[in-house]
Every structure is written in C-alpha cells, then in structure tokens.
Amino acid sequence: MSIPNKTDVIIVGSGPTGLSLACQLIRYGIDFVVIDKNLGITPYSKALGVHARTLEIYEQLDLAKQALERGTIAGKVRLLEGGEIIGEVDLSNIGAGLSAFPFMLVLEQSENERLLYQYLVAHGRKVFWQTELESLSQDAAGVTANVKNNEGESQTIAGKYLVGCDGPRSPVRRTLGLSFEGSTFERLFYVADVRIDWKFSQDALHVCLSRNAVVAFFPMPGQQRWRIVGAFPEGHDKEEGEVLYEEIEARIKEEAELELDITRVDWFSTYKVHVRHVENFSSGRCFLAGDSAHIHTPAGGQGMNTGIQDAYNLAWKLALVLKGAAADRILDTYNEERLPNAKRLLQTTDRMFNLAAGTDWLLNVIRTTVFPPMAKFILSFDAIKKRFFPLISQIGITYRGSSLSEHDGDEDFAVKAGDRMPYFLLDGKSVYDRLREPKFHLLTFSDSERDYQPQTEIVAAVPIDSHVIPLSPHVAEVFGVDRSFNLLLRPDNYIAFISSDISPARLATYLKEIKRA
Ligand SMILES: Cc1cc2nc3c(=O)[nH]c(=O)nc-3n(C[C@H](O)[C@H](O)[C@H](O)COP(=O)(O)OP(=O)(O)OC[C@H]3O[C@@H](n4cnc5c(N)ncnc54)[C@H](O)[C@@H]3O)c2cc1C
Numbered sequence: 001m002s003i004p005n006k007t008d009v010i011i012v013g014s015g016p017t018g019l020s021l022a023c024q025l026i027r028y029g030i031d032f033v034v035i036d037k038n039l040g041i042t043p044y045s046k047a048l049g050v051h052a053r054t055l056e057i058y059e060q061l062d063l064a065k066q067a068l069e070r071g072t073i074a075g076k077v078r079l080l081e082g083g084e085i086i087g088e089v090d091l092s093n094i095g096a097g098l099s100a101f102p103f104m105l106v107l108e109q110s111e112n113e114r115l116l117y118q119y120l121v122a123h124g125r126k127v128f129w130q131t132e133l134e135s136l137s138q139d140a141a142g143v144t145a146n147v148k149n150n151e152g153e154s155q156t157i158a159g160k161y162l163v164g165c166d167g168p169r170s171p172v173r174r175t176l177g178l179s180f181e182g183s184t185f186e187r188l189f190y191v192a193d194v195r196i197d198w199k200f201s202q203d204a205l206h207v208c209l210s211r212n213a214v215v216a217f218f219p220m221p222g223q224q225r226w227r228i229v230g231a232f233p234e235g236h237d238k239e240e241g242e243v244l245y246e247e248i249e250a251r252i253k254e255e256a257e258l259e260l261d262i263t264r265v266d267w268f269s270t271y272k273v274h275v276r277h278v279e280n281f282s283s284g285r286c287f288l289a290g291d292s293a294h295i296h297t298p299a300g301g302q303g304m305n306t307g308i309q310d311a312y313n314l315a316w317k318l319a320l321v322l323k324g325a326a327a328d329r330i331l332d333t334y335n336e337e338r339l340p341n342a343k344r345l346l347q348t349t350d351r352m353f354n355l356a357a358g359t360d361w362l363l364n365v366i367r368t369t370v371f372p373p374m375a376k377f378i379l380s381f382d383a384i385k386k387r388f389f390p391l392i393s394q395i396g397i398t399y400r401g402s403s404l405s406e407h408d409g410d411e412d413f414a415v416k417a418g419d420r421m422p423y424f425l426l427d428g429k430s431v432y433d434r435l436r437e438p439k440f441h442l443l444t445f446s447d448s449e450r451d452y453q454p455q456t457e458i459v460a461a462v463p464i465d466s467h468v469i470p471l472s473p474h475v476a477e478v479f480g481v482d483r484s485f486n487l488l489l490r491p492d493n494y495i496a497f498i499s500s501d502i503s504p505a506r507l508a509t510y511l512k513e514i515k516r517a
Contacts, residue, residue: 003128003147003155007033008322010145010159012172014127015042016109017290017307018165019116023061024315026123027438030322033157034125035147037132041117044267045108045193048218048227049074049301052393053420054308055101056493060436063115064101070115071107072221076204083258088204095389099423100430104393106220109304136162136175138284161318163287165307168274170292176283182276182346185297188232188240190248192268195224198260202226208256215256224263228252229298243270273297277342281335287314294342300392302345309394310338316438316491325462326514330404337399348391395420399494406510409499414480421493422478426469432493439463440496441489442507447471448484462511463491 009025011018014036022034050058050067058064079087095102117127130150137144143162149155164172173180196217200206202224206217218227230252232238245268253260277294281287290307314334320326390396398419399405405418415422424431435441446468469475476482481500488496488510496510 001126003035003131003149003157004033005156006158007031008160009033009318010143010157010162011035012133012145012162012164013166013290013292014038014113014117014129015165015167015290015307016047016112016116016304017292017311018163019113019120019127020057020308021163021165021289021311021315022125022127023116023119024311024438025319026120026125027061028315028319028323030315030319032125033128033159034120035128035131035133035145035157037130039129041113042110044269045110045220045227047109047112047301047304048106048220049305050105050107050112051301051305051395052095052099052101052103052389053395053397054305055105056099056395056432057308057312058115059100059432060438061116061119063119066115067105067107067112070111070221071105072202072219074104074106074205074219078200078204078206080206080208080256080258081210083256086209095393095395097423098386098389099393099395100432101393102389104301106218108220111221112304133166133171136172136286138162138286143285160322161285161287163289163311163314164292165289165311166292168291168295170288172286173278173288173292176286176288178278178280178283178288180276180278182274182295184275185273187234187273188236188238188243188270189273189298190228190230190232190243190251190268190270192228192245192248192252193220193266194226194228194262194268195264195266196226196260197224197263198258208258210255210257213255215252217256225266230255238270240270240272275346277339277346279339281310281338282331287331287334289314293338294346296346300348302394305394306342306345309341309397312492313338319438319491320462320514327516330514333402333404337402337404340401341397395423404490404496404514405494406497409497409501409506412481412500413485413498415478415495415498417495417497419495421487421489421495424475424478431469434467435489435493437463437465438491439465440491440511441493442466443487443489444468444484444502445471445475445479445487446484446502462514464511 008030009032011021011032011034014034018034022032025032055064058067073092075092077089078085093102132148133145134148135146143159145157147155164170166172202219208215215230220227245265249262274295281293289310317330317334321328400416400418402418407417410416442464483500484502485500486502487498490496
C-alpha cells in the first residue's frame with residue numbers, strides 16, 4: 001500500500017507516543033498517516049514500568065488484560081548493603097482503593113509497542129516503516145510533510161495537523177525552531193538486560209546501596225531476567241558508546257558487593273541523562289508529544305508513560321476540532337495542560353534521581369543509613385501511600401489550572417474540576433468500566449430518580465453519554481458531599497465541572513463555550 005498523500009493527522013514517529021496517538025485516533029474515527037524511519041517496533045527493552053494511569057488508558061483500548069498477562073506486577077523493593085538485606089518494602093498493592101491497577105506493572109517498552117501496534121493492525125491500519133520525514137511546511141490551512149519512503153523516493157503528505165512523536169532529537173521540533181532548554185548530568189549511566197544466577201528471588205526490585213554508588217536490579221518477565229542500572233563515578237573519562245560490557249560487569253560486581261553470576265547479556269547501553277523541555281508544545285498546526293517535548297532522568301520510570309498521556313490528552317481535542325464539535329482554540333489547552341505537567345515531572349524526577357544517585361555526603365548518609373530501616377515503616381502509613389502512589393502512578397496529575405476546568409460550584413467538593421475521575425466501585429465493578437466510550441460523560445449522582453434529566457437534545461453536536469449513579473455513602477465520601485450533583489467528564493476522564501447545580505443550562509453553557517471560536 002502506498003502512502004496516502006492526504007490525511008487529517010500526520011504522525012511522525014512510531015514509538016510508544018506515536019502508536020498511542022494512532023490508537024486513540026482510531027477510537028475517534030479520525031484519519032491519520034503514521035511514518036517511522038525504523039524497520040519496525042523497537043527490539044530493545046528500554047522503559048520497563050507501566051503505571052496505573054497508562055493501564056487505565058490501555059483498558060479503554062481493551063489492552064490492559066493483555067498487558068497484565070505479558071508483564072509482572074512489581075512486588076517488593078529490597079534494599080541491600082554489603083550483600084545483606086537491610087530493608088524491604090511491599091509495593092504490590094500500594095495504591096489499593098485509588099485505581100483498578102494499584103501497582104506498577106513491569107512490561108518492557110518493546111512489548112508495550114507490540115500491544116499498541118497489534119491494536120492498530122487489528123483495526124486495519126498500518127505504520128509506514130522506513131519512511132523518514134525530511135522537511136515540513138505549514139500555513140493557515142494545513143501542513144505539508146516531505147518524506148522519503150522505503151524505496152528512497154521523495155513524496156509529500158498533506159495533513160490538517162502534524163504531531164512530532166519523533167523522540168529526543170526530534171526533527172519536527174528543530175524544524176519548528178522550538179527551543180529545548182535544560183541540562184545534562186555529568187555522570188555516565190549504564191543499563192544492561194541480563195540473566196543472573198544468584199540467591200535472590202525475582203519477586204523484588206533489589207537496590208544495592210553503598211557510599212558512592214547505587215546499583216539497581218529490576219526483575220523482568222522471564223526466568224532469571226534482570227535489568228541492571230547504575231552509574232560510573234564522576235570524572236570517568238569515557239563517553240556514550242565507548243564503554244565495553246566487560247567494564248560494566250566488573251563495576252556491577254564491585255559496587256553491588258554480591259555473589260552473582262551473569263550468565264547471559266541480552267542488551268546493554270550507556271547513556272547521559274538529560275533534563276530538558278520545550279517552552280511550547282505546539283507551533284501553528286504542528287504539535288510535539290513524548291520525548292520530543294520533554295526528557296528527564298529515569299527515576300520513577302515516567303518517560304514512556306508521560307508520552308502515552310500526552311497523546312491521550314491531544315487525541316480527543318484534535319478529534320473534536322476535526323469533527324467541528326469544538327473551536328480550534330481548544331487545541332491551545334494541550335500546551336496549557338501538558339507543559340506545566342512536564343515542568344513538574346522534570347523537578348520531581350530530578351529530586352528522586354539526586355536522592356538515589358547524588359554524590360553529596362549527606363545524601364550518602366541518608367541513603368545508606370537513615371532511609372533503609374525506616375522505609376517500610378514510612379510506607380506503612382496510609383496518608384503517605386496516598387501521596388506517593390498518585391505521584392508515581394501519574395493518577396495524581398491534575399489540570400485544575402486549565403481553561404477547560406470550570407470551577408464554579410466545585411468549592412464544597414473534595415474533588416475539583418481538572419482532577420482525574422476518582423476510582424470507586426459500583427455494584428462491585430470499577431466506575432471506569434462505564435467510561436470507556438470516547439465521549440463526554442455526564443454523571444448525575446443522585447439519591448433520587450427525580451434529579452435525572454436526560455440532556456441529549458442540547459448537546460447533539462458533541463458526543464455525550466449520560467449516567468445516573470446512586471449517591472451511596474462511599475461515593476459521598478469520595479466526593480466530599482452528600483447531596484445530588486452533576487459531574488461532566490471530558491473524553492479523557494478528567495473533570496470539566498462538578499456542581500450541585502444539576503440544571504441542563506450548566507451543561508449547555510459549557511459545551512457552547514467549547515464550540516465558541
Ligand atoms: C536505555 C534507555 C532506558 C530507558 N529506561 C526507561 C525507563 O525505565 N522508564 C521510562 O519510562 N522510560 C525509559 N526510557 C525512556 C523511554 O524509552 C522514552 O521515554 C520513550 O521511548 C519515549 O517514547 P517516544 O515515542 O516519545 O519516543 P521514541 O521512543 O524515541 O520514538 C521516536 C520515534 O521517532 C522516529 N523518528 C525519529 N526521527 C524520525 C524522522 N525524521 N522520520 C520518521 N521517524 C522518525 C524514531 O525512529 C522512533 O521510532 C529509556 C530510554 C532508553 C534509551
């Protein structure tokens with residue numbers, strides 16, 4: 001099949017971000033062309049952690065079950081010093097009550113890409129592999145991408161919009177002239193996927209702490225499979241790509257102080273950690289998503305998950321605009337919502353990373369002496385779990401400051417406009433089971449049928465589902481009110497407004513505002 005020369009959305013790059021965007025556009029019935037210069041999905045493991053928010057998104061694509069079958073749930077963290085266990089923390093159910101997926105799933109990036117790619121193919125779509133973006137131009141009506149196809153021929157694709165999901169070196173970002181400010185850590189890091197013969201079980205992440213180094217062993221799906229991550233000391237004179245695996249293995253053994261036999265090496269790589277983000281996620285009709293817009297330290301395994309969420313945030317907005325159900329300016333809220341998130345992410349991952357890998361003497365003492373015996377105790381507190389899990393799992397990301405979050409009437413609620421829909425059970429099933437359709441959802445929480453007013457005619461132009469949900473004591477506790485209320489959810493399951501005003505006018509005003517040019 002040759003590359004179409006006309007489409008709605010041109011997606012450049014078919015990593016986890018580009019594939020996610022394509023899958024979301026399929027849900028909305030939007031036409032797209034996705035190209036990638038590579039031969040196929042990545043053969044490398046790269047990102048390992050899949051967080052709760054990503055699994056919630058996968059569930060809407062009906063992929064969560066397969067992801068769970070292919071991966072393993074991160075069970076425990078064991079802290080080791082001098083080869084001995086000095087602390088252990090159970091993580092397997094750390095987000096209980098906060099998500100249908102109260103854990104982190106270990107599933108390598110190549111498998112995530114495979115899942116998304118299979119979804120795309122199952123829906124009759126394809127990626128144009130070995131097709132490279134060479135240049136692009138745009139005007140008020142659209143974007144033209146000049147590409148070289150898999151036979152080396154040049155071709156143009158005209159699109160209404162273009163999204164650069166083309167990774168950290170992003171040709172799209174460079175062409176748009178968007179700056180990518182930030183810094184680079186001095187130290188060189190290494191990552192190795194190996195098989196290990198040793199005394200430790202695969203139900204835990206093992207972190208070896210010593211005065212000047214941290215070496216982490218992440219269990220991977222498959223027998224004796226582990227990902228080892230560590231860093232060379234400051235002043236090490238070799239650059240990325242110059243280090244041989246033997247040098248890494250010697251360092252691992254010395255720093256981990258463990259008896260272990262590395263029986264096979266599947267992949268290894270060295271890299272410098274960069275912390276950078278763009279100042280704007282878009283320019284005209286072109287957008288950036290994923291690593292093309294932000295890169296940060298690997299702490300907390302946030303990279304791949306963040307790209308998937310960028311795509312999720314942008315897809316529904318593009319879909320509404322392309323269908324004429326929303327004005328163009330709704331697209332500005334993509335940058336409005338995702339840029340502050342990227343900035344926050346860089347700060348938190350930076351802090352976590354410094355704590356884990358910093359060389360400051362005080363940090364060394366905290367890491368090796370103070371933290372290990374206290375870790376289990378600290379994380380046994382519900383209040384701490386409720387702060388820690390939303391941060392790591394990305395379910396705590398909020399768009400309260402967005403112009404799409406209408407705060408009138410949310411003052412008395414524990415949950416505000418701009419927050420992700422809280423998770424709770426209805427008749428023993430997740431509320432998210434009712435929210436899979438790619439539409440707005442109007443939820444009327446009511447202790448009486450009288451409050452239910454079907455509101456379909458006002459909103460004919462915007463796809464919307466209405467639900468009536470009994471106001472049980474548990475639901476009242478989650479939202480912090482015990483009287484009937486309306487909640488409008490955006491198609492990405494973020495709250496547009498929440499209010500005790502259950503009149504049809506409230507909904508009509510919100511949706512009219514979205515359409516207003
Ligand atoms: C060694 C390593 C370990 C990592 N570990 C973790 C981790 O533990 N946790 C985590 O969350 N993240 C981790 N990451 C980061 C994670 O891999 C990225 O955040 C993720 O890949 C970003 O996805 P993306 O789709 O935005 O970009 P990418 O995966 O980089 O995909 C970009 C795609 O664009 C294509 N492309 C580029 N230029 C062009 C062009 N001109 N024309 C056509 N196609 C083009 C590329 O071929 C590529 O397929 C790791 C990365 C590396 C390298």
